[in-house]
Amino acid sequence: MTLRLGTMQDWPLNVMRLVDHAEREHGDGEIVSAWADGNMTRTNWAEIAKKSRQMAKALTKLGVKQGDRVATLAMNHERHLISWYGAIGMGGVLHTINPRLFPEQLGYIGNHAEDRVLLYDAMMKPLVDAMREHWKTIEHYIVYDPPEGWKGDPSFEEWIGAEDDDFQWVDADERDPIGLCYTSGTTGNPKGVIYEHRSMVLHALAEVQPDCFDLAKRDCALPIVPMFHANAWGLPWAAPLVGCKMVLSADYSAKRMVDLFRDEKVTHSAGVPTIWIDMIKHIEETGDELGSLKKVTIGGSAAPRAMIKWFRARGIDISHAWGMTELSPIGSLGGKPNGWEEMSDEEQVDWIARQGRVPFGIEMRIVDDEGNVLPRDGKASGDLQVRGAWVIGKYFKADEPAIDADGWFSTGDVAALHPDGTMQITDRSKDVIKSGGEWISSIELENAALGVDGIAEAACIGIFHPKWDERPLLVCVKDGSCEVSGDAVVEGLKGQVAKWWLPDAVEFVDELPHTATGKLSKKTLREQFKDYSFEGVEAMTGRD
Amino acid sequence: MTLRLGTMQDWPLNVMRLVDHAEREHGDGEIVSAWADGNMTRTNWAEIAKKSRQMAKALTKLGVKQGDRVATLAMNHERHLISWYGAIGMGGVLHTINPRLFPEQLGYIGNHAEDRVLLYDAMMKPLVDAMREHWKTIEHYIVYDPPEGWKGDPSFEEWIGAEDDDFQWVDADERDPIGLCYTSGTTGNPKGVIYEHRSMVLHALAEVQPDCFDLAKRDCALPIVPMFHANAWGLPWAAPLVGCKMVLSADYSAKRMVDLFRDEKVTHSAGVPTIWIDMIKHIEETGDELGSLKKVTIGGSAAPRAMIKWFRARGIDISHAWGMTELSPIGSLGGKPNGWEEMSDEEQVDWIARQGRVPFGIEMRIVDDEGNVLPRDGKASGDLQVRGAWVIGKYFKADEPAIDADGWFSTGDVAALHPDGTMQITDRSKDVIKSGGEWISSIELENAALGVDGIAEAACIGIFHPKWDERPLLVCVKDGSCEVSGDAVVEGLKGQVAKWWLPDAVEFVDELPHTATGKLSKKTLREQFKDYSFEGVEAMTGRD
Ligand SMILES: Nc1ncnc2c1ncn2[C@@H]1O[C@H](COP(=O)(O)OP(=O)(O)OP(=O)(O)O)[C@@H](O)[C@H]1O
Ligand SMILES: Nc1ncnc2c1ncn2[C@@H]1O[C@H](COP(=O)(O)OP(=O)(O)OP(=O)(O)O)[C@@H](O)[C@H]1O
Ligand SMILES: [Mg+2]
Ligand SMILES: [Mg+2]
Missing domain, CATH: 3.40.50.12780 (ANL, N-terminal domain)
Structure with missing residues (x-):
């Protein structure tokens, strides 16, 4: 309404005042x-x-x-x-x-x-x-x-x-x-x-x-x-x-x-x-x-x-x-x-x-x-x-x-x-894995995978699945400290995440793709794995 | 200039948003x-x-x-x-x-x-x-x-x-x-x-x-x-x-x-x-x-x-x-x-x-x-x-x-x-004592007086002086812990303030006037002492 009974001063919020302030008070x-x-x-x-x-x-x-x-x-x-x-x-x-x-x-x-x-x-x-x-x-x-x-x-x-x-x-x-x-x-x-x-x-x-x-x-x-x-x-x-x-x-x-x-x-x-x-x-x-x-x-x-x-x-x-x-x-x-x-x-x-x-x-x-x-x-x-x-x-x-x-x-x-x-961030909208109408957090799976011995980095993406729409694929980089297999990773995840979240497959790569700010680039990873398909979908470790 | 290439949001700085924020985030x-x-x-x-x-x-x-x-x-x-x-x-x-x-x-x-x-x-x-x-x-x-x-x-x-x-x-x-x-x-x-x-x-x-x-x-x-x-x-x-x-x-x-x-x-x-x-x-x-x-x-x-x-x-x-x-x-x-x-x-x-x-x-x-x-x-x-x-x-x-x-x-x-x-606040403009064209800080004199044994509170005001325009009068309240005289106070101030700042007189009162926010009211004090004059101005302890 800008009633003016009296006023405080006009003092615009201008970033150059921060510079002036530092020069004057903290030269x-x-x-x-x-x-x-x-x-x-x-x-x-x-x-x-x-x-x-x-x-x-x-x-x-x-x-x-x-x-x-x-x-x-x-x-x-x-x-x-x-x-x-x-x-x-x-x-x-x-x-x-x-x-x-x-x-x-x-x-x-x-x-x-x-x-x-x-x-x-x-x-x-x-x-x-x-x-x-x-x-x-x-x-x-x-x-x-x-x-x-x-x-x-x-x-x-x-x-x-x-x-x-x-x-x-x-x-x-x-x-x-x-x-x-x-x-x-x-x-x-x-x-x-x-x-x-x-x-x-x-x-x-x-x-x-x-x-x-x-x-x-x-x-x-x-x-x-x-x-x-x-x-x-x-x-x-x-x-x-x-x-x-x-x-x-x-x-x-x-x-x-x-x-x-x-x-x-x-x-x-x-x-x-x-x-x-x-x-x-x-x-x-x-x-x-x-x-x-x-x-x-x-x-x-x-x-x-x-x-x-x-x-x-x-x-x-x-x-x-x-x-x-x-x-x-x-x-x-x-x-x-x-x-x-x-x-x-x-x-x-x-x-x-x-x-x-x-x-x-x-x-x-x-x-x-x-x-x-x-x-x-x-x-x-x-x-x-x-x-x-x-x-x-x-x-x-x-x-x-x-x-x-x-x-x-x-x-x-x-x-x-x-x-x-x-x-609490659970995922990015584009990265969340939609399995049978419910959501699996790719970030939580990745964090859990980092807790498994021998894993240096992990990225999780959703892969097409005929029954569940999408199921998680976990792609890992080893840290070389010990032997580690896909089964061992899945084993290590048990108890950390819900059973139906367990990845249907684990793949190992030498390096994961990153963006310009050092984040995992799931976009690139999805392109790399665009033709991937789970084998023996009926016998998978995941949702049932 | 309000160029609008793109914008940040309009989000007015309204104090009620502080209340909303507290309710929502810190209920x-x-x-x-x-x-x-x-x-x-x-x-x-x-x-x-x-x-x-x-x-x-x-x-x-x-x-x-x-x-x-x-x-x-x-x-x-x-x-x-x-x-x-x-x-x-x-x-x-x-x-x-x-x-x-x-x-x-x-x-x-x-x-x-x-x-x-x-x-x-x-x-x-x-x-x-x-x-x-x-x-x-x-x-x-x-x-x-x-x-x-x-x-x-x-x-x-x-x-x-x-x-x-x-x-x-x-x-x-x-x-x-x-x-x-x-x-x-x-x-x-x-x-x-x-x-x-x-x-x-x-x-x-x-x-x-x-x-x-x-x-x-x-x-x-x-x-x-x-x-x-x-x-x-x-x-x-x-x-x-x-x-x-x-x-x-x-x-x-x-x-x-x-x-x-x-x-x-x-x-x-x-x-x-x-x-x-x-x-x-x-x-x-x-x-x-x-x-x-x-x-x-x-x-x-x-x-x-x-x-x-x-x-x-x-x-x-x-x-x-x-x-x-x-x-x-x-x-x-x-x-x-x-x-x-x-x-x-x-x-x-x-x-x-x-x-x-x-x-x-x-x-x-x-x-x-x-x-x-x-x-x-x-x-x-x-x-x-x-x-x-x-x-x-x-x-x-x-x-x-x-x-x-x-x-x-x-x-x-x-x-x-x-x-x-x-x-550093040295005084209020109206309280500063103007002695021979120079300023004496009433606050500094008061603070120094508080350091003298037996003094509970002190207020200093300027009193007309034929030669110097104004000279300080120090009005004190005793704390009853020991005997204290005006001379003792002046003695106690020596070394703490410049010699020409020393008050020309010290008076004792039972109580000093205060304002609604608990501050010394020099305005009232000046009224109380409006007819005060230094006796024997030539022999005063102050400026010379
Ligand atoms: N503490 C955090 N925990 C999890 N994710 C975070 C955290 N901080 C930031 N992020 C992620 O980073 C994103 C912001 O990153 P940025 O603005 O650099 O661009 P980008 O989102 O990576 O790129 P683009 O918007 O072009 O896809 C957030 O949306 C979030 O997904
Ligand atoms: N830390 C401090 N040290 C010394 N003096 C202070 C300090 N903080 C505040 N003051 C004094 O208090 C004054 C502000 O007080 P306030 O706004 O309550 O009204 P007032 O100035 O006492 O009253 P009025 O303006 O009506 O005479 C300041 O101008 C200053 O003289
Ligand atoms: Mg973004
Ligand atoms: Mg004021």
């Missing part, structure tokens, strides 16, 4: 970059802000206009961070490209985004050179870290070094676009998600909470999530909000990470399970330590129980996060429940293994195939829908909204909601 | 009320939300319209909380009245606010009865806790009990008014501040941060700050945001507080220094313990060093907050700096004794008399100005904005800003 807060060539550099929020203004000026000179897309193809480092702030500060829309996408996908998204400028790491040169002729709209290529004797695209530092920092951030509406990121293409062609000033500020405010990332000025955060996907889980916005130290690493090798944890006194880290698998292996082999690390957040795929236990055994507070590109990306996080101290060890692990609770700003519900809302009883599972302050409304360039009339966005995940407010 | 989170008569009641977020809908319906039936003021004159308890949510949920503007204001002030603000409904505690009946004829606009009086055999205004529970909870919160713009609170009248007539949905949601998001109140679901908060002033520091909005347990007490006696701390396992508390003075005295006398208390926030007036040390000695994380009615009220809070562990005990106390740092959402600067911005060097002190997402723009019914063209609000406080981002 000497450190940003450390661990470069791909092994070098380390150090700067601070004051310097980052200054260089961002220089870059904003340089982009303006190139003729980039408000709303134009400025792309990056780069790992995590301070120049990438400056580019986020500089591009957005001058009104550009920062498009982070995932270098692990397939060439066709890279071509598709570059043109779909109509990128005008591309900033890239020298190590990406072969990729960039291969794509140049396919990208129709990119006018300027700039390289972040040209090695000695580099000939080719201009160097970032020289380019921005030519400008002074006398620049005022462009005056933006809080609903103006700031960023563009494409989904990882697990279920189809990547779709573009546009972030806005307001949604990103609220996302940052939500995620620094004690029950989310729990970030304070005194902390040191090392995101092992790439800035090229899903906003590095928002940490490049959360860090200036609280003024903490941030370590950015272009290199994710386990050894480098462990060195950084120790040398930089990292307190907070976050990453997908595959990152931690490598790290755990490395630590088990070398006996290295985790330094001051006190909180680790795992998301992107389900964290296996064994991983949760490994961190707990080392006194590290481990939590699970769930999110997606369309959610900026944080949807739920594992802040502890009441009565935590009274829970048994197994109960605590069960709790962490779920995908956490929503922070204020996100709403969730589950619905059945007809759209009926299902109860939050921890038993019913259905399509997970979300709504909220940093949830997509419409995909980039889409004609139709991505949400229904009430604002609900269908995530494509299948989940159960527990009475204590926690959410 | 069984406890709210405990400790009533004035010694009784205790327990409810939870689900029940609070339901009753708030009932009350919203009841108010609508009374004919209250969007934007109308609904007043409360009550201590902290669940029914007061329900009234906040119920009144705002139906579109009303919740006006919390401070019962400790003088009758003239009470009459003035009730009429100025044009309150239509008043909800009050039975213990306020004498006050309400005395005011009825003066309040011209109040049509309905409702009593929260009528004792057995009560005859008079209807009972709250009966009134809302007549309604079901089938009510949809009114559709509000995020800039719509939700609350009204008058300042405590330290410097003149109370001024009305209007809060809005958006400002209050952002305030709540800011204050739950690790570097602010550090609130998580597992915590139990007991605000010892009244809901009738400055939004009880925002805690009734922060609690539903994180879903923590909250204890509301209508009784602030030290014994009751200590019992609650212990019995309810309170982890977080907040209050003004006078509250803690009583509590500390009680604990020293009885040997009572503080239970699970882990974090205490002190604000409203400067926390004395001795108080800071007392909490530290008990392993409690103690921080200082600064705020004002015009800031919803949080302006700065004492999240720890980098290098905390390396600081000496005295350095840590020095740090806590300052008023903290701004959270994201608040900007600060200090200016001199000509409006020139002063450096943040920890030395310069000047008028403190703020700007931000929950800072006043215009007082209730004012014709002119409360801020300058750049949005700066002059707080009336005098402060220094330190290079590490901390702010």
Whole structure:
């Protein structure tokens, strides 16, 4: 109604205020970059802000206009961070490209985004050179870290070094676009998600909470999530909000990470399970330590129980996060429940293994195939829908909204909601195995298989079955620690899952296909096994 | 520019979403009320939300319209909380009245606010009865806790009990008014501040941060700050945001507080220094313990060093907050700096004794008399100005904005800003003593005087001086522990403050005047001493 009896101030939620805040209040807060060539550099929020203004000026000179897309193809480092702030500060829309996408996908998204400028790491040169002729709209290529004797695209530092920092951030509406990121293409062609000033500020405010990332000025955060996907889980916005130290690493090798944890006194880290698998292996082999690390957040795929236990055994507070590109990306996080101290060890692990609770700003519900809302009883599972302050409304360039009339966005995940407010992902809608009208969770079968001796990785897909429509096929990679057979795997699953969930067949492969963000690519796996059929369907081990 | 390439969702920042969130995600989170008569009641977020809908319906039936003021004159308890949510949920503007204001002030603000409904505690009946004829606009009086055999205004529970909870919160713009609170009248007539949905949601998001109140679901908060002033520091909005347990007490006696701390396992508390003075005295006398208390926030007036040390000695994380009615009220809070562990005990106390740092959402600067911005060097002190997402723009019914063209609000406080981002209040603009063109901080003199044996309380005001314009007069209350003279006090101040700051005279009184929020009332003190003059000004102990 906008009655104005008196007022509070107008103070738009603009992400550049986060940068201003960090410069003004936490100017000497450190940003450390661990470069791909092994070098380390150090700067601070004051310097980052200054260089961002220089870059904003340089982009303006190139003729980039408000709303134009400025792309990056780069790992995590301070120049990438400056580019986020500089591009957005001058009104550009920062498009982070995932270098692990397939060439066709890279071509598709570059043109779909109509990128005008591309900033890239020298190590990406072969990729960039291969794509140049396919990208129709990119006018300027700039390289972040040209090695000695580099000939080719201009160097970032020289380019921005030519400008002074006398620049005022462009005056933006809080609903103006700031960023563009494409989904990882697990279920189809990547779709573009546009972030806005307001949604990103609220996302940052939500995620620094004690029950989310729990970030304070005194902390040191090392995101092992790439800035090229899903906003590095928002940490490049959360860090200036609280003024903490941030370590950015272009290199994710386990050894480098462990060195950084120790040398930089990292307190907070976050990453997908595959990152931690490598790290755990490395630590088990070398006996290295985790330094001051006190909180680790795992998301992107389900964290296996064994991983949760490994961190707990080392006194590290481990939590699970769930999110997606369309959610900026944080949807739920594992802040502890009441009565935590009274829970048994197994109960605590069960709790962490779920995908956490929503922070204020996100709403969730589950619905059945007809759209009926299902109860939050921890038993019913259905399509997970979300709504909220940093949830997509419409995909980039889409004609139709991505949400229904009430604002609900269908995530494509299948989940159960527990009475204590926690959410548990049971599968992706496209991966769930529909057997005789009932659902088998491929994720639960995979997690259970990981508990069988000798199994390193497992993926489960539904295969056509004349009687039950679909039945599970489990595809495994051995870890070489011991002999293991298909029968042994099925034996190991018994008691862990319902009898009718047991896979009808187990196949072994040397490697499973992964997507650009390190997730199992069931789409590719299904293609690989498209002609597979169960032999002797009547005699199968499964449903009967 | 509102380019719409794609979008995030529309999700207004409406405080009723905090209530919905608590009901949905933290329905069984406890709210405990400790009533004035010694009784205790327990409810939870689900029940609070339901009753708030009932009350919203009841108010609508009374004919209250969007934007109308609904007043409360009550201590902290669940029914007061329900009234906040119920009144705002139906579109009303919740006006919390401070019962400790003088009758003239009470009459003035009730009429100025044009309150239509008043909800009050039975213990306020004498006050309400005395005011009825003066309040011209109040049509309905409702009593929260009528004792057995009560005859008079209807009972709250009966009134809302007549309604079901089938009510949809009114559709509000995020800039719509939700609350009204008058300042405590330290410097003149109370001024009305209007809060809005958006400002209050952002305030709540800011204050739950690790570097602010550090609130998580597992915590139990007991605000010892009244809901009738400055939004009880925002805690009734922060609690539903994180879903923590909250204890509301209508009784602030030290014994009751200590019992609650212990019995309810309170982890977080907040209050003004006078509250803690009583509590500390009680604990020293009885040997009572503080239970699970882990974090205490002190604000409203400067926390004395001795108080800071007392909490530290008990392993409690103690921080200082600064705020004002015009800031919803949080302006700065004492999240720890980098290098905390390396600081000496005295350095840590020095740090806590300052008023903290701004959270994201608040900007600060200090200016001199000509409006020139002063450096943040920890030395310069000047008028403190703020700007931000929950800072006043215009007082209730004012014709002119409360801020300058750049949005700066002059707080009336005098402060220094330190290079590490901390702010230090040195005085109020009206209280600072201007001696020969230089400023003497009355607060620093008072704090130093508290360190002299035998002094319980001290207030310092400027008295006309023919040569220096003003010189300090120190007015003290003895604590009876030992003999103390004016000379002894001056002697005790030496070395603690600059020589030219030493008061020209010390007077002893039995009691110092206080305002409705328990602060020293220098306004009244100045009236009491308006005819005072220094004798033998040439021979004074002060400036020379
Ligand atoms: N903690 C988690 N546990 C299980 N799955 C998770 C978790 N966090 C994220 N996910 C999965 O990741 C998805 C989001 O990933 P992302 O946005 O990177 O793209 P994608 O869904 O993999 O790609 P596309 O949408 O193009 O198929 C979620 O929908 C969910 O399936
Ligand atoms: N931590 C603190 N240290 C010192 N002073 C404080 C602190 N917190 C608050 N204050 C004082 O309290 C003031 C805010 O108080 P409040 O809004 O209750 O009304 P008031 O300023 O006392 O009344 P009025 O504005 O009517 O004179 C601040 O301006 C400041 O002077
Ligand atoms: Mg997806
Ligand atoms: Mg004031």
